[in-house]
Amino acid sequence: xxxxxxxxxxxxxxxxxxxxxxxxxxxxxxxxxxxxxxxxxxxxxxxxxxxxxxxxxxxxxxxxxxxxxxxxxxxxxxxxxxxxxxxxxxxxxxxxxxxxxxxxxxxxxxxxxxxxxxxxxxxxxxxxxxxxxx
Ligand code: HEC
Numbered sequence: 001x002x003x004x005x006x007x008x009x010x011x012x013x014x015x016x017x018x019x020x021x022x023x024x025x026x027x028x029x030x031x032x033x034x035x036x037x038x039x040x041x042x043x044x045x046x047x048x049x050x051x052x053x054x055x056x057x058x059x060x061x062x063x064x065x066x067x068x069x070x071x072x073x074x075x076x077x078x079x080x081x082x083x084x085x086x087x088x089x090x091x092x093x094x095x096x097x098x099x100x101x102x103x104x105x106x107x108x109x110x111x112x113x114x115x116x117x118x119x120x121x122x123x124x125x126x127x128x129x130x131x132x133x134x
Contacts, residue, residue, distance in 0.1 A: 043131060048127045048128060051124050052124045052128020052131075055124050055128075056128060056129075059114065060112075060114075061125070064111070072109060073106065073109070077133070078106075079132075080129055080130050080132040080134075083130060084133045091123055091127065094129070094130075095119060095123045095125070096122075097111070098111075098114055099117055099119070
């Protein structure tokens with residue numbers, strides 16, 4: 001358990017620094033990534049990113065999810081890519097799914113429900129996840 005959490009943070013730290021190397025490709029990349037730029041430096045200074053990540057880290061999410069490495073659940077990057085540009089209805093759908101749990105979208109493994117998470121916190125986590133789009 002401890003190991004998994006440490007590994008998640010290492011992955012996060014790597015992902016957070018990853019953008020610094022890609023400054024050269026910035027202009028070319030901008031076209032594709034639009035507002036939800038996944039540039040490390042811009043991303044980690046986004047308040048939605050910071051707030052959502054803090055709540056995700058407080059909960060058990062990283063036990064089953066990593067940003068780009070498959071674990072029990074889909075990677076957050078895959079989730080972000082799947083629902084990119086979905087707007088408010090997607091934020092509502094995903095935050096309900098986090099609170100109620102469910103199965104069948106990514107496979108037969110169920111996500112456990114998180115009834116202790118408030119609607120507001122669930123939405124903040126989902127906004128953070130959606131920012132991880134590549
Ligand atoms: C017990 C393991 C587990 C935990 C803990 C967990 N998840 Fe999941 N999560 C999953 C699985 C498995 C799926 C795929 C469910 C499916 O296929 O419908 C999933 C799917 C998701 C999805 C995509 C849902 C969809 O319908 O596409 C989001 C978003 C998500 N999880 C966020 C979270 C957040 C935020 C937390 C922490 C509050 C969390 N998960 C905790 C296992 C987990």
